[in-house]
Every structure is written in structure tokens, then in C-alpha cells.
Amino acid sequence: MERPKVRTEALNAWYGTNHVLKNLSLDMSEHAITAIIGPSGCGKSTFIRCLNRMHELVPHSKTSGKVILDDTDIYSRGIDAVSIRRKVGMVFQKPNPFPTMSVYDNVAAGLKLNGMRNLEKLDRAVKRSLEQAALWDEVRDSLFASGMSLSGGQQQRLCIARALAVEPEVILMDEPCSALDPIATAKIEGLMTNLKEQYTVVIVTHNMQQAARVADYTAFLYLGELVEYGETTQLFENPKNELTERYITGKFG
Amino acid sequence: MGETRRMGQLRRPTSDDIFVIQSGIFASAIIVVLVLTGYVLVSGSVPVWSKFGRGFLTGTTWSPVKEVFGALPYILGTIVTSLIAIAIGVPLSIGVAIFLSEMAPHAIRAAGSGVLGGLIRTMLRILSSGIELLAAVPSVIYGLWGLFVFRFWVLDYVETPLSKYLGSVPVFSGTPFGLDILTAGLILAIMIIPTVSAISREVMTAVPLAQREAAYSIGATRWEVIRISVLGYARSGIFGAAILGLGRAVGETMAVTMVIGNAIGAQAIPSSLFRPGQTMSSLIANEFNEADPTSLHPAALIGVGLVLFMFAITINVLAQLLVWRVLKIKSGSVE
Amino acid sequence: MSNQSVREFKDWLAFIIGGVCVILAMIPLLSILADVVLRGLPALNLEFLTSGPGVIGQPGGGIANSIEGSLILVGLTCLMGVPLGVISGIFLSEFGDNKYGRFIRFLNDVLSEFPSIVVGILAYSFVVLTVGSFSTIAGAIALSIIMMPIVTRATEESLKLVPSSIRDAAAALGIKKWRSTLSVVLSTGRNGVVTGVLLAIARIAGETAPLILTVLGSQLFFSGLTKPVDALPLRIYRLALLPYASAQQQGWGAALVLIAIVLTLNIGVRLATRGRMSSVRS
Numbered sequence: 001m002e003r004p005k006v007r008t009e010a011l012n013a014w015y016g017t018n019h020v021l022k023n024l025s026l027d028m029s030e031h032a033i034t035a036i037i038g039p040s041g042c043g044k045s046t047f048i049r050c051l052n053r054m055h056e057l058v059p060h061s062k063t064s065g066k067v068i069l070d071d072t073d074i075y076s077r078g079i080d081a082v083s084i085r086r087k088v089g090m091v092f093q094k095p096n097p098f099p100t101m102s103v104y105d106n107v108a109a110g111l112k113l114n115g116m117r118n119l120e121k122l123d124r125a126v127k128r129s130l131e132q133a134a135l136w137d138e139v140r141d142s143l144f145a146s147g148m149s150l151s152g153g154q155q156q157r158l159c160i161a162r163a164l165a166v167e168p169e170v171i172l173m174d175e176p177c178s179a180l181d182p183i184a185t186a187k188i189e190g191l192m193t194n195l196k197e198q199y200t201v202v203i204v205t206h207n208m209q210q211a212a213r214v215a216d217y218t219a220f221l222y223l224g225e226l227v228e229y230g231e232t233t234q235l236f237e238n239p240k241n242e243l244t245e246r247y248i249t250g251k252f253g
Numbered sequence: 254m255g256e257t258r259r260m261g262q263l264r265r266p267t268s269d270d271i272f273v274i275q276s277g278i279f280a281s282a283i284i285v286v287l288v289l290t291g292y293v294l295v296s297g298s299v300p301v302w303s304k305f306g307r308g309f310l311t312g313t314t315w316s317p318v319k320e321v322f323g324a325l326p327y328i329l330g331t332i333v334t335s336l337i338a339i340a341i342g343v344p345l346s347i348g349v350a351i352f353l354s355e356m357a358p359h360a361i362r363a364a365g366s367g368v369l370g371g372l373i374r375t376m377l378r379i380l381s382s383g384i385e386l387l388a389a390v391p392s393v394i395y396g397l398w399g400l401f402v403f404r405f406w407v408l409d410y411v412e413t414p415l416s417k418y419l420g421s422v423p424v425f426s427g428t429p430f431g432l433d434i435l436t437a438g439l440i441l442a443i444m445i446i447p448t449v450s451a452i453s454r455e456v457m458t459a460v461p462l463a464q465r466e467a468a469y470s471i472g473a474t475r476w477e478v479i480r481i482s483v484l485g486y487a488r489s490g491i492f493g494a495a496i497l498g499l500g501r502a503v504g505e506t507m508a509v510t511m512v513i514g515n516a517i518g519a520q521a522i523p524s525s526l527f528r529p530g531q532t533m534s535s536l537i538a539n540e541f542n543e544a545d546p547t548s549l550h551p552a553a554l555i556g557v558g559l560v561l562f563m564f565a566i567t568i569n570v571l572a573q574l575l576v577w578r579v580l581k582i583k584s585g586s587v588e
Numbered sequence: 589m590s591n592q593s594v595r596e597f598k599d600w601l602a603f604i605i606g607g608v609c610v611i612l613a614m615i616p617l618l619s620i621l622a623d624v625v626l627r628g629l630p631a632l633n634l635e636f637l638t639s640g641p642g643v644i645g646q647p648g649g650g651i652a653n654s655i656e657g658s659l660i661l662v663g664l665t666c667l668m669g670v671p672l673g674v675i676s677g678i679f680l681s682e683f684g685d686n687k688y689g690r691f692i693r694f695l696n697d698v699l700s701e702f703p704s705i706v707v708g709i710l711a712y713s714f715v716v717l718t719v720g721s722f723s724t725i726a727g728a729i730a731l732s733i734i735m736m737p738i739v740t741r742a743t744e745e746s747l748k749l750v751p752s753s754i755r756d757a758a759a760a761l762g763i764k765k766w767r768s769t770l771s772v773v774l775s776t777g778r779n780g781v782v783t784g785v786l787l788a789i790a791r792i793a794g795e796t797a798p799l800i801l802t803v804l805g806s807q808l809f810f811s812g813l814t815k816p817v818d819a820l821p822l823r824i825y826r827l828a829l830l831p832y833a834s835a836q837q838q839g840w841g842a843a844l845v846l847i848a849i850v851l852t853l854n855i856g857v858r859l860a861t862r863g864r865m866s867s868v869r870s
Contacts, residue, residue: 057759085762089760089761092757096751096754100776109758109761113758163760268764269765273679276678277683280679280692282736283695283737284695287695287698293714344609348605352603352607356602356606380610380614383614386617387613387616387617389851390847391793391821393794393825394847395620396825398620400828402619443613443616474598476601497701500701504701504704504706511829537709542804561703562703569697569702573694
């Protein structure tokens with residue numbers, strides 16, 4: 001494996017007294033797609049929300065352990081969560097463009113609200129991000145239409161463009177295709193494969209076929225613990241753990 | 254193993270912290286307003302309390318010239334007009350609420366989805382908007398209408414007949430001429446209808462479907478369902494709405510001032526519905542500007558204001574607690 | 589009569605009584621509207637709307653100074669009351685899910701039911717006495733105390749309707765909470781806030797009692813923040829109590845102007861938000 005871009009060391013997370021993640025240590029490679037799979041409630045979403053410190057926004061939440069981005073523990077004292085979230089971007093399950101903003105303003109939002117004023121720079125960033133999100137051709141003539149006027153799949157690509165505009169290093173995707181139809185899903189999966197050349201991608205999915213299609217590495221979580229982790233082909237064809245085998249053959253979950 | 258971290262562990266205040274604090278300060282302006290009000294009312298009225306003590310509340314003489322002040326007539330005036338307001342206004346409001354929230358939907362369903370149904374639906378929407386618009390009419394316009402129109406209605410259709418047939422009853426004694434306690438009470442009744450009926454509707458519609466279905470399933474008629482399930486369940490909420498209406502009536506100033514007849518002192522004691530009277534708020538509105546600042550008069554008026562404030566706060570806190578509790582219980586038990 | 593038909597009769601009776609209650613409640617509204625229009629319309633003419641008061645008791649003159657005064661008062665009040673109310677509403681919605689927030693919310697509800705004459709006493713003691721005279725600024729302060737809880741509540745309720753996914757999206761972009769609240773959340777909920785402000789304006793435009801104690805009223809046009817000023821509801825009050833028919837008719841005319849403004853705001857808001865807003869306690 002190449003140098004891990006993000007790794008967790010003994011990561012634990014709680015919602016109140018509910019111990020959701022247990023001692024998770026996982027490496028995620030740079031320029032690769034890592035998929036997190038597992039049955040509902042296994043902690044997949046909680047896990048990636050710890051990677052960009054979104055978990056701590058929930059009241060009564062707690063974490064312990066380390067999440068190391070490059071060489072820095074993002075949870076160490078003195079590290080500002082907001083700055084981490086610029087480096088580690090996120091795309092959500094249900095597309096959530098800002099309703100009162102145009103396509104352009106949605107993509108530019110992260111930059112504008114962090115102080116960028118130069119119109120030329122903004123224009124270039126918007127175009128670049130929309131191209132990377134494979135949406136540019138579809139919206140280039142209607143950049144100032146409302147973000148909500150796009151279809152579901154387009155909205156999700158808009159959200160991806162919005163996340164890309166702030167030039168993150170890691171992109172987290174929480175079941176990004178589960179609200180979309182198969183055609184839109186295929187478009188986004190193709191997009192992911194392009195994205196990994198520049199970014200590190202971690203995706204949560206309940207769809208094993210999707211993991212098998214796009215991910216380089218796959219981690220299987222069960223009840224908050226890491227059960228197995230390895231190269232996708234190896235995990236699916238030759239799982240080392242019996243629990244993994246039962247899950248991927250559909251015996252539960 | 255790293256240490257356990259809780260959310261929000263920070264050393265230096267960030268701009269987000271400042272935002273929370275600043276907006277919190279703005280929100281706390283309310284506390285400042287209430288505290289200042291209490292302070293102003295208490296300190297401004299100290300002269301009358303020290304001169305008359307509790308006699309201020311029990312005395313009935315009100316003479317700025319002789320500097321003797323007793324606020325009892327006005328306290329009674331507020332109480333009596335407000336009681337009239339809820340005695341008439343609350344039943345009307347409940348009737349309105351029941352009609353609009355329980356019976357009307359039935360009528361809509363019965364009329365079907367054709368032209369008739371659409372017509373009825375529109376009519377009902379207009380009616381319910383109309384009731385809400387009653388709340389939008391400024392108090393001074395109620396007073397204007399009361400002074401020139403409503404008082405004659407009350408005089409001709411209510412007071413004159415009552416005086417003719419029941420004039421021997423003390424409450425109906427005296428020759429009515431329209432600008433009196435009764436008219437004031439009735440105008441207040443009208444003014445509280447929007448509030449009381451709106452909240453009653455809210456608590457009635459919050460009654461869970463399961464309760465109503467239980468009654469329907471044993472063959473109850475529409476009215477019986479309302480009587481058994483809805484009213485019983487919503488009883489404390491409706492009670493809270495009535496208290497809120499009482500609070501409104503107590504605090505109302507302009508409409509009352511213009512129809513109550515502006516009586517002073519012992520003359521203002523509400524011994525008969527047909528006598529002119531005075532409430533605490535109308536007194537202040539009538540006399541505050543003319544009160545001689547070098548005398549005890551302003552302090553006396555502020556003292557009356559303090560009593561009014563205590564009334565209003567107590568009633569409104571009680572009402573909020575009742576209504577809040579009922580609505581919270583509802584939203585919690587809907588599952 | 590069988591039991592069943594007695595019960596059905598009661599059912600019908602209840603329906604009729606309910607309908608009668610509604611009709612009884614509507615009569616005052618219709619009567620007020622009719623009287624204001626019938627009695628006030630004759631008073632409306634160009635002179636009435638554009639000139640100041642004439643000689644008391646004689647026909648002529650108008651209410652232009654009252655209209656001007658009301659506009660100025662409303663404007664000043666909004667300048668103070670809207671930011672105060674909106675930011676308080678933001679606090680309650682974004683940071684108010686705790687004991688302190690509940691406490692503030694409770695006080696807010698109590699303040700919104702306050703007797704407005706007591707607010708007048710407060711403003712009198714703090715502003716009129718300090719400034720030294722009945723004044724526009726005192727009236728504006730009194731009215732903003734009345735306006736604030738209304739705007740706070742409207743802001744809080746509309747911000748609460750903004751889905752949390754919007755806040756999550758903004759946070760995930762590394763945008764600071766205060767920035768995202770003001771730029772994204774507030775802008776998403778702005779319709780509800782505007783509605784609340786408009787309804788609050790309709791309410792304070794009609795307030796009289798606090799103005800009696802703070803601006804006093806005046807025959808003149810606006811002459812300074814620290815001087816008395818006239819206002820529509822005040823003028824209606826004074827005109828109504830004069831013993832002259834011409835004055836009373838002017839009172840009705842002024843009432844027509846006031847009610848036109850207030851009802852336009854209310855009905856306008858109602859039409860604009862048809863179906864979209866949940867019930868708002870005024």
C-alpha cells in the first residue's frame with residue numbers, strides 16, 4: 001500500500017452513552033478509493049464523520065483516539081476543526097444544495113464565505129470544479145439558475161463540485177448514490193474513478209456491488225468494530241474472516 | 254490511546270464563540286426590559302406606598318387635588334370588565350373553534366369535491382381568515398367604532414331591555430346610556446375572540462386521531478365525539494387559552510378608554526353594569542399626561558401601573574405554562 | 589322521539605350554534621369595516637392627505653403630519669427592533685436548545701402579551717425624562733420593545749424550519765458557524781422573517797397607548813427626534829373625542845387610512861404565504 005493519507009488509531013466514538021465506534025484503526029491510501037461497508041447501524045457514517053470532525057457537531061457526542069491526516073492528529077489541541085473541514089470535504093446522502101443560491105453561487109459558496117472576493121479567481125474555480133464533477137457541460141449556459149432547478153443526479157454532482165471548489169485533499173462520501181437512479185449513479189461512480197487521481201476518496205456504501213465496482217480498498221465494519229480490511233478484490237473473493245464472508249454472501253444485513 | 258474529548262473543548266474564543274455570546278446578549282435584552290420595567294414601576298410608586306401603604310389598594314377616594322389616592326375602583330373595574338370579557342368571549346371562541354376545526358371539515362367532506370364543496374371550502378377559509386383579521390384591527394379603531402356605533406347597539410338591544418325588566422337588580426340599576434362597564438366588557442369580549450379561538454383550535458386539532466376514532470367506532474355522532482373525546486382531552490389547553498384571553502383583556506387600553514365613560518374615584522366602583530367606570534389601564538391613559546409632576550399624582554398612576562403589571566405578569570405566566578404544557582404533551586404523545 | 593333522533597338533533601343543534609358563534613364573531617369585523625369605509629371615505633380628499641391639521645372644530649385641514657409621523661416612527665422602530673429581534677431569534681434557534689434558551693423563549697412569550705401602556709410608562713421614565721420632553725425617539729423605543737418579541741418568535745420559527753442538512757453542508761465546507769448562519773441559514777429562512785417583520789409593523793402601526801405617554805402627539809410635522817410628533821392612531825384618538833362633527837369625520841378618515849395600511853399588510857402576508865406557513869400565534 002502507498003503511504004496512507006489518512007489513518008485512524010484506536011478511534012472510539014460515542015453518542016451520549018452509546019459506544020458506536022470501538023477501537024478502529026484503519027489506513028486510507030492516497031489517490032485511492034476506500035469503501036466502508038457493513039450492515040445498518042455498524043457505524044459507517046459515524047466513522048467518516050469523525051474524519052472531518054463533523055461528529056462533534058452532534059450534541060452529547062464524544063471521541064477518543066487519533067485521526068491522522070498526513071502527519072497531524074486532527075483531534076490534537078490547537079487544531080481548528082473548521083480548517084480541517086476545508087481539507088477534508090464531504091458529500092452527503094441526500095443532495096443538499098443551498099436552496100436560495102444559483103448553481104454558480106453554490107459552487108462558489110465555500111470560497112466566498114471564506115473571504116475570496118476576486119471574481120476572476122471565483123469564475124475559474126467554479127468552472128474547474130464543475131468540470132471535475134462532470135457537470136460543466138450541462139450547466140454552462142444556466143449558471144445562474146437556481147441550484148434547486150437541477151435533477152437529483154445533477155444536484156448531487158453540484159454538491160460534489162461545491163466540495164471540490166475549496167480544493168480539499170480528501171473527499172468523504174456518505175452513501176452518495178443511495179437517493180439516485182441507476183443512470184445518475186453510474187455517472188457519479190465514473191466521476192469517483194477520475195477523482196481519485198487527484199484526491200483521496202473514502203466512500204460509505206450499503207451497496208456491495210458498488211464497492212466492488214469502484215473501490216481499491218474495502219473495510220468491513222460490524223457493530224462499530226473493524227472486522228476486515230484489504231484490497232477490494234481480495235476481500236470479496238477471498239474474505240479472511242467468517243463474518244465478512246457471511247455478510248458479502250448476503251446471509252445477514 | 255488518546256484522551257477522551259468532549260465537544261467544544263477550546264482554549265481561545267473563536268469568532269463562533271463570539272457570535273454565540275453576542276447573539277445571546279441580544280436575546281437577553283428581554284431580561285433587561287422586564288427587570289427595568291419592574292424597577293421603574295416600583296421606584297416610581299414608592300411615594301404612594303410609603304404614604305398610604307396597603308390603603309392604596311383598598312381606598313376608593315381618588316383626588317389629585319387633595320393628594321389622596323385609592324386604586325380599588327380601578328382594580329375592580331379591570332376585574333369586572335375582564336370577567337365580562339371572558340364570560341362572553343370564551344364560550345363564543347370555543348363555539349367558533351369547534352365549528353371551524355371539527356365541524357367544518359365534516360361539512361366539506363359531506364359536500365364532496367364538486368362546486369359546492371369548493372364553495373364551502375372557500376367560504377370557510379374566508380371565515381377563518383376573518384376571525385384572524387379581527388386581531389389585526391388596531392385597538393383605537395375598536396374604540397372609535399365602540400364610541401360611535403357599538404355603544405348604541407348595546408344601549409338599544411341589551412341595556413335598555415335589561416334596565417326595563419331587571420332594573421331592580423342592583424347590577425342592572427341606573428339609567429344606561431352606553432358608555433359604561435358593560436360596553437367595555439363586551440368590546441373586550443370581541444377583541445379576545447381571535448386569540449382564544451386560535452389557541453383552542455390548535456389544542457383541539459392536537460387531539461390524537463386515536464381518541465376520536467375510539468368514539469366514532471361506538472357510533473357516536475359528530476357532536477358526541479367532540480364532547481367526549483376532543484373537549485375532554487383539550488380541556489386544560491382551552492382553559493389556558495381562556496387565561497391568555499384574560500391576560501389580553503386585562504392589558505387592553507385604548508378600546509376600553511374610549512367606551513368606559515371615564516369615571517373617577519368612588520364613582521368608578523363597578524356597582525352596576527350600566528355605570529361609567531374605569532380600568533387601571535384606561536386611568537393611566539386618561540390622566541398620565543395631565544398629572545402634575547410636582548405632586549403625588551404621577552407616583553399614584555405608576556402605582557396603579559405596578560398593580561396592572563403584577564396582574565398581567567401573573568396571568569400571562571400562568572397561561573403560558575398551561576398552554577405550553579398541553580401542547581408539549583400533545584406533541585410528545587402523538588406517537 | 590327516539591334516542592337516536594334526539595342525538596341527531598343535538599348534533600345539528602351544536603352545528604347551528606357553532607355557526608351562530610362564527611357569525612356573531614364576524615359581525616363586528618364587518619361592521620367596523622363598513623363604518624370605517626362609509627364614514628371615512630367622505631373625509632378623504634387630497635387636502636386631507638397632504639396638509640396638516642386645520643383649525644379645530646372647523647372643516648378643512650388634514651392628517652398629513654400624522655401619516656408622516658407614523659412612517660417615521662415605524663421606520664425608527666424597525667431600525668432598532670428588527671436587528672434586535674432577528675439576532676435574538678437566531679440565538680434561540682441555533683444556540684437555544686438548553687435551559688437558558690427555554691427561559692428566554694418563555695420570557696419572550698410573556699413580553700409579547702404585555703399591556704402596552706406599561707411599556708409606555710417604561711419608555712417615559714427612561715427616555716422622556718432623560719431627554720427632557722415627549723419625543724419621537726421615546727415613542728420609537730417603546731414601539732421597538734413591543735416589536736422585538738414578535739420578530740424574535742418569527743425568526744426563531746422560520747430558522748427552525750431550515751433543514752439541518754443545509755447547516756451540515758455549510759459546516760462540511762469548512763465555513764464558520766456564524767458565517768453560515770448569517771449567509772446561508774438566514775437567507776434560506778428569510779421569507780418567514782420578512783413575514784414576521786411585516787406583521788409586527790402592522791401591529792405597531794396601530795399602537796396608541798404607549799405613544800400617548802411618549803410622543804404626546806402634535807399639530808406640527810416632524811420637528812426632530814427629541815420633539816413630540818404625531819401619529820395616525822394618536823390622531824384618531826384625539827379626533828374621536830372632540831365634540832365637533834367635522835373632527836369626528838376626520839377621525840373616521842384617519843381610521844380608514846390606518847386600517848387600509850394594516851389590513852393590506854395582513855392580507856398581503858396571508859396571501860403570499862398561503863399554505864406554506866404553519867399557524868403563527870399573533
